[in-house]
Each structure stands twice: as structure tokens, then as C-alpha cells.
Amino acid sequence: MDRMNRFFGDNLTCFRGGRFVFAGLSFAVEEGGALVLRGPNGSGKSSLLRMMAGLLPPSAGALAWDDGRIDEEPEAHHERFHYVGHADAVKPVLTVAENVEFWARLRTPEPDTRAALEAFGIDRLADVPGRFLSAGQKRRVNLARVLAAPVRLWLLDEPATALDADAVRAVEAAIAAHRARGGMVVASTHQALGLDGGDVLDLADFQGEDLDID
Amino acid sequence: MDRMNRFFGDNLTCFRGGRFVFAGLSFAVEEGGALVLRGPNGSGKSSLLRMMAGLLPPSAGALAWDDGRIDEEPEAHHERFHYVGHADAVKPVLTVAENVEFWARLRTPEPDTRAALEAFGIDRLADVPGRFLSAGQKRRVNLARVLAAPVRLWLLDEPATALDADAVRAVEAAIAAHRARGGMVVASTHQALGLDGGDVLDLADFQGEDLDID
Amino acid sequence: MIHRFANPTRFLRLADRIQPWAAGLTVVLGGAGLYFALFSSPADYQQGETVRIMYIHVPSAWMALFCYTALAAACATALIWKHPLADLAARATAPIGACFTLLALATGSLWGKPMWGTWWVWDARLTSVLILFFLYLGYMALNGAFDDPERGQKASAILALVGFINVPIIKFSVDWWNTLHQPASVIKMGGPAIHPSMLTPLLLMAFAFKAYFVWVLLMRMRGEINAMKIRAVRLRQVHAAEATSADAGAATGEAR
Amino acid sequence: MSGMETFLEMGGHAGYIWPAYGIVALVLAGLWLASRRFVRASNAELEDLNPRARRKRGSGDEA
Amino acid sequence: MTNFVTILRRDLRLSFRQGMDSLMVVMFFVIAVVLFPFGVGPEPNILARIAAGVIWVAALLASMLSLERLFQTDYEDGSLEILVLQPVSLEVVVAAKVTAHWLTTGLPLIAAAPLLAVLLNMDAGGFAILILALALGTPSLSLIGAIGAALILGARRGGVLLSLMVLPLYIPVLIFGVSAVDAALGGFAARPHLLILSGLLLATVALCPWVGAAALRQAMRS
């Protein structure tokens, strides 16, 4: 987190399967900021997060950091964020620690895996192979990966899925600590996720009209 | 629903992945009754439901109806319940109506598919192929299957996953109607699911001690 | 900005104008070509009457190569410039190309039996055309193997481009390896080495096949555009159902 | 032998030449028919689905 | 019986709606056969000599490859779990699914075989017996393969695993299938071989649905 930074999208449009999922959407996240995505099923929360990650190119508009558009230097962009999607990417034959460490090693040579596991209360499972985990435990492993290699921006798609109340609190604490260190968070959620002082973006406000088909 | 019935488990133990997930668990559901399974991640809610369906044999203890153990006559047991797991079993190339009808036809020759779809507000999608549906809509198709062929017992593993508030209310209404007709329900859930007068079973109370491994 | 998102009205208007011409040309050129091929051209001094198979075999083989080239070009356009019509054009081209390749194989076999004494030999030209046929089929299979057609189009476009190396192999196989098959005699440096009385029906049939290609291509693209629209309407229905069920739910909630 | 017969005999190679022309005719006609059916079927399905077309029909009924 | 028909109709419908599915198996069959002239060399005599064997081996491989998915998609999307929990005997489920599978892949395979025989220069006198032998043998292949398809559910690397379990069991069908054709080509009576193939078919029809159902049952216990 060497310098001030701002991540923003300008006039974004998502056109999928012959209709506008959303149109004319703009957002900005500052250092220490948080953005919560809300909206009913199918309103485009996941699509927007994938767009931010560069997985889905916007049909119109652009995403950028202060120093440049994200599609110009994808690898520089990848260095700046973690993306947590629906699938948990836990390998059944690797232990919990090995799972987390592999991902962290691709970013930092000496990751602090143990601290990350402790933050989500799975340090006791460190040597348990992934195949023995329940749905919620797998989710925690996936979230621990985010802590093990610090980056500026977290993109979280429904991080609370399958988590019990304790784990949800741990996620909230992790997010708060990340923001206190100047990090940014964008998270989609159906439930209430305590992100104090975060902006809320309701995708329902940007539903595009349909094209005429004749 | 020809005669009085009671579904119960006695002193059930689940031993998985080298540890006791739960031990000494007993429960009973009566006609018109409901049982809500609660507990933190990995406490064995899904395991217990699969046990009730006969998919996972208990390590100790037994499950039975008034008239006999479930493992003695599996097909008679199957006739009495519907199980809704994590996967929605919606075929992408079949329409919504075809999907529901196939399952119902295996139990009744003339299923009332349309009423089942109406109950979950997807009757307008009857002719839409499954591949176009969102996660929430697929979940509703899976639930509609339960309504299309009436049985005594519903086993629901986190039925509210991926559903928005309205759909959750529809599920609650369906459960209430089923119970009013004398049906029984066992459901696991993290969120609040309004099952008036249902018993709550907290799996956390039955965590077995770990075996000492030396 | 809107027509960037695949509003095909302009294309459809153009297609409306071209299609009758393509149909007419197919019939006229095809009729004339058949007349010359079957009645008014001489038998070959070496090959006898069987030379008449040439007038359908060679144009079919040309079309097989031409269609694959067109397919690869459309796929490249779709991948690089992301033009939605290019995807549809590629999808529409593939079955036509596959049919012409099948015809080249079948007519070649029917010619091979009297000329070489066998239906099939495993030489470079023949087998590379057979592989071309598999590439067409692989393209179509991959294209249709996804629930999301956009994914299928992207994946199969890459396959089509990778498979393009086969086209020069077919073209030059007769020069690189010595085979039973004839080397090029029409399209080569220094003009055609073929008698005009045979060249006429050959060219007539070749152009008739081209016109047929345009005709059927436009028809199929129309169908593909319709399929795209149907998908869009379906998705919209699904979305609308979601929205109205939410509204209805809210309304009943208030009533309670 | 009439001219027609010699023509049909194709110098003894009728068994190869006519099937060759036949298969070309068959495949090209088949592809054309299949394509036309594809267009017509998709047109019809679109007509059924199209909200605007239905709206037009619907308003006509009401009036 | 009505359940058999219900499941059969649903599987056929799934297969038709997905269009290319049965075509793809035939295409694999053709490509696998076509590899041999490249491997063995183009000499017509050698090709004719090994034609029957190559066609049968390719049919074995095609059948095996297509069987991998017999229960797999249903397993992955949760349909199989539900199917197992219906008040329907699991033997009927297996029988219906195998029937649908054979109708959509076995039949087209048989139809493509003569074409390949021509490509490999096989004598035309063997065609009829080749088709007859395939018609008797491929249902056995589907039935035997169904057991393997049920056993690999949930396993990593299902495809390779399946081949290890199923191909050795296919060998009797291969032996008698080839020897029927060879007999016909050599001018001997193909009948005894065809009778043995029929016997194998009867045995597999009687046994495989039961074994397959047992395999499915244990696959769902977890």
C-alpha cells in the first residue's frame, strides 16, 4: 500500500444474452473505502464484480485505477486485488494449510498462513485434508487465502454464504482491519454485512431498458 | 396420509472423516410437526438429513417409522418423503414444466404440475428451458417438485439458499399448508425460517468428543 | 451505440436484396453448367465419360476449401473485432462447408473407383480432405456443446483457427508428396492447362456453387439471428418473471 | 440403341457418374430444405414469443 | 414398467434436445478407425486383414467413452440423488438408462460400420455379419459398461478408471465379434459365433442391471 489510490468505473454497461443487465453505472472506491452491492436476484451483482476483476469486459464504459485503465495492463491489475467468487477452490487432497499457502506463494515468497487461518478460526484444521471440510469450513479456507497475501482491493461475491454467525463476525472484523490499513473492499451481499461507513450501490437503480426486438 | 405416523431416530451417531460428528442424538417428528436443525458449520446438519433419507447409514442407532426401521424396506421409506439437497437437478434442455413433471410422474400418474409452479410463482416460466434460469429460480423448480407429488415427510437442506425474501415467504407458506394437512418437515437452516411451533434441534449439543489418536 | 449491440436490421435489409439474386444465379448457372457438363462437353481421351464427374467434384472440393477459409476469417473477425454478426456467419458457414466436403469426398470416391480401381486410398490429398471434414464436424460439435452459445462460439472459433493449418496442407499435398491425385491444373501459375470445352462447364458449376453458398448462407444467418433473438426474449421473460414475482410479493405483503 | 440410352449409359460408367450427380443433388437440396426449415421454425417461434407481436394481437382482441 | 418408459422417454428427449450427442460418438468411432491407416500404413492388404479387429476395437472404445457420461451428468447436477430416493426399483432405472444409451449411440455406430469397412478395404462379403455381430454385441457393451459407469461416480479421473474396469470385461465380446466376421470372410459358418454373442447378451441383460443398481446404491452412500 505504497501510494494513494482510487479504483473507479465510469458509465459501465453490461449487455448479456441480448439484454442490458445494467447501464450507465459509475462507482468509485477510495483508500479505506467500502462499497456494498445490493439488488434482487439477477440484477447483475456478480456480473459487476467479475467486470471489476477483468473477467467480463464491459460492453461500454471503462474501469480504471488512478494510474490507468485495467484492461491495458491486466497483470498489474491482478496484483492489486483478490477475488472471492462462488466456488471455494479447496483441493480435497491438500491440507488446509497447503491450500492457502499455494495461493499466497504466487504473490509473496513468505506468506503468513497461520495468522490467516487463525483469523477465521480454522487454525486447528491446518493439517486436515480439504475433502473432510463442510461447506462453511471450505468457505473459510477460501477467505483465509485473501488474508495470507495482502493486497489493496478485495472483491467479495456474497462472502457470507454458508457461514455461521461467528464466521460472519470474523469476516466483518477482517474487513474492518483491512480498511483501517487503507485497503478497499467491494462486496455483494443479500444479508446485512456490517461495513461501517461503506457506500451502498443498489443495482436495481441501473437496470437498462430492453432493446426492441422485431 | 392414511394413518397416524411418527418418524424418529434413536441415539444416532455419525462418525465421518475420523471423528464423531455427532453422537447420542435422538429426535422425533409427529404428524403435522416440524423440526429445525441448527448448528455451526460442520456440526452435521447435512449429515443428519442424509441419514434420515437413508443415504448415509448411521454409525450407531436407528431410524424408524412407527411401523418399522427405514433400512428394512427402503422403497417403502422412499415413498414417504421428499429430499431437497444442495443440487437442484434442473436439466438445462428440459422446460420448467417438463422438469417438474418428470419427477412427479415417478410417484403419481397424473401430477398437478401447474399448481406446484404457481405456489412458487414460476408458472409463467413453465415453457422456459432450464438453462435460462437463475440460481434462485432453479431452487424454486426443485421445491415445486416437492409439491407436485404429495408425501408425508419433507427433508429440506437449507431450502432458503439463493432465494430472495418473497420466495422464502412462499416456502414458509407451503410448509404451513403441508403441516396443516398433517405432513411433517425437517429443515436445516442458518437463517430464520418461520416454522411456528416447530421443535429446534441444535446439533452443537451433540458434538461427540474426538477419539484419541495416538 | 445501440447497433454496436448487434442490431441486425441493416444486415437483414442487405440480405433481403441479395438473396433473390443469389437464388436466381444458382438456378441459371447451375442449369447452364449441367447442360454443358452432361450434353455439350466431350468425353476425355484418357478418362472417357467419367471426366464428367470432374464438373461436380472439383467445384465441391474448391468450395470445401473456400468455406473453411471463410469460416476461419469469420472466426478471426469475431475474436479480434468482436463483431456479433461474424459469430453468426461462422456458425452458418460450417454446415455448408461440411456438406461440400462430404460431396468432394463422395464424388472423388465415385471417380476413384473407375480411375484408380479403388474407392479410397490413404494418400495425402484424400486423407487431408477427410481431416478437413472432421475439423468441420469438430467445429460444429464444440459450437453446440455449451449451454451458453457465446461460450461455444468463442471456443469453436479458436479451434477453427488452429485447424486452418490443414488448408495449405490440402492445397499443396499433391506437390509435396507424390500421390495418385491430380495436381492443380486450373488454378496455378501461368494460366489453366485445360481445354476450354471442359473449362466452361467447370467454371459454370463453380460459380453456381458459389451462388448457392451465398443463398444458403444468408438463409442460415437469418435463422441464427432469429435464434439469438429467441434467446434474448427467453432471458427477458425469466428476468421479468423474477421482477413481477417480487412486485406481487411486495403487494401481498402490504395487504397483510 | 437410341440417343437417350447411350446418353444414360455414359460409356459404361453410368454406375459412377449418375450416383455422383445424384448425391450432389441430394445433399445440396437437403441442406437447402433443412436451412429453410430452420428459418421458418425460428421465425414461427419468435412470432410466438415476441412481446410486441403479442401486444398487437392482444390489443386487437380487446378492441 | 411405466417408470421404465418414463425414464426412457426422458433420457431420449434429453439426448435429442442436445442434438449432436449421438453424432459425436459416431465421429469418435470413425476417427479412431481412421487413425489406423496412418499408424499401420496404407497398404490395402494389411488393412483388409485387420479391418474387422480394428472396427471392433474402435467400437469398444467408442462405447466405453460414451458410457462415461451415462450417470455422470445426473450425478453432478443432483438428479441421481433424487432418482435413487424415488420409490422406483433402481434396476429399472439402470435398465431404462442403458436402453436409452444404446438407442442413441449403439444404433448409429452400427449404421456407420459398413462405411468404415469400405475405407479399410474389407471384403463386401463380411458386411452383413459385421452388422449382425455389432447388433448383438453393442448392447452387451452398453450393459457391461453401465456397471463401470456407476462405479466411477465421484472418482477423480473417471474416464481412465472406467477403461481399466470395463475394457477387460469387453474382451469376450471382442473375441466372438471378430471371429464371426472372420469366419464369414473366410467362408466358414458365422452362426456359432453369433450364437455365443447372443448368449453373452442374454447373460448381461440378466445380470448387469442388478450389479449396476448395487453400484449406484453404494455411490450415493456418502
Next chain:
Amino acid sequence: MTNFVTILRRDLRLSFRQGMDSLMVVMFFVIAVVLFPFGVGPEPNILARIAAGVIWVAALLASMLSLERLFQTDYEDGSLEILVLQPVSLEVVVAAKVTAHWLTTGLPLIAAAPLLAVLLNMDAGGFAILILALALGTPSLSLIGAIGAALILGARRGGVLLSLMVLPLYIPVLIFGVSAVDAALGGFAARPHLLILSGLLLATVALCPWVGAAALRQAMRS
């Protein structure tokens, strides 16, 4: 480079923990070859004549079958999505995964080949060239197959589909691999054929990671 090693080590570890994986591919290879004596008949001359071709065809099929899962498991459990979003060039990812795949399946396959050559009565003079040709050819197979493996992600019926796309592209390797062995057996120089195989290898090393990465990228865009 460190990323290449990290991914390579992880893939090797996954493969070793899953134990049977590379053994299974070898066993498929062996079984596929063993089918031929049953299909073609046990005459030593014929078998020796077709030995090189059969071994190569079986190697092609084994390679293709094992490649189906190259990216599939990572795709299904979400690892691939995360991998694509790491600050690691995707070409490196493809190269590392293909290397791991070849080390765990290609190498054992080469080791098993002489055994099969003995089974098929191949002349001992061809063994060295057979191994050399396989050593040069199988990496090309893995590389070409990686493109196909990336393209089928998310498709129905991946296995059969892969074979349709990949087997035609394997044919050049098959042709020159077999002709190298045949040349050695016939007393001619195998060098030109081996040089062509090396050329093919160089071309695929240079091209396939890029095409594979492009295919992966488009697979993740959805």
C-alpha cells in the same frame, strides 16, 4: 520462473497424493494395446507388422484420455478462476500444468512401451527408436491436447468432444512417429523422421502455451 515451479510442484503433489493417477494411464495404454491380439488374431507376423502403429495409436488415445482432466478439475472447483486472476502470466500456467502432466503420464508411458513392443513381437532393433520417437512425440501430444482441454471447459460431453478436436491434430505426430520406427525396422535411417518430430515439438512448444492461454482466457470470460 518461481511461479512456474510453484504451480508445477503443486500439480505434481496433487498427482502423487491421488496415487493411482499415472499408473492408470499406463494401464489404459497397456490394455488398449492388448486388445489387438484379441481383435486381429495372434499371428506373430501380422502383430509385428502392425506393432509400431498400434503402440502409437494407443499412446495417442491414452494421452488424449488423460488430458481431458488437465484443466477440468481446476475449472470445476473454482481454482482456475483464481489462477487466471493471479499476477502470473497465463502462458506460464499452461506450460507448468502441461509439464506436470507430461511428467506424470508421458514418462511412464514411454517406460511401458518396450514391454508392449515385446508383447506384439516387434523386432528388438526398433526399441531404441521407438522410445526416442515417443520421447520426442508425447510432449507434442500433451501440448496440442492442452488446447483442446482448455476449449472443452464447461462443455457437455467433454471427453468425446476432446477426441474429435484433438485426434485429427495428432495425426502428424502419429505419421512421423510410426515412420521413424518403421524406418529403423526396415534398416533405413530414422534420423529424418526424428528431426521432423523434433521440429513438431519445437513448433508446439512455441505455439501451444499461447493458444492454450487464449483458450483459457475466453473460457473464463462469462
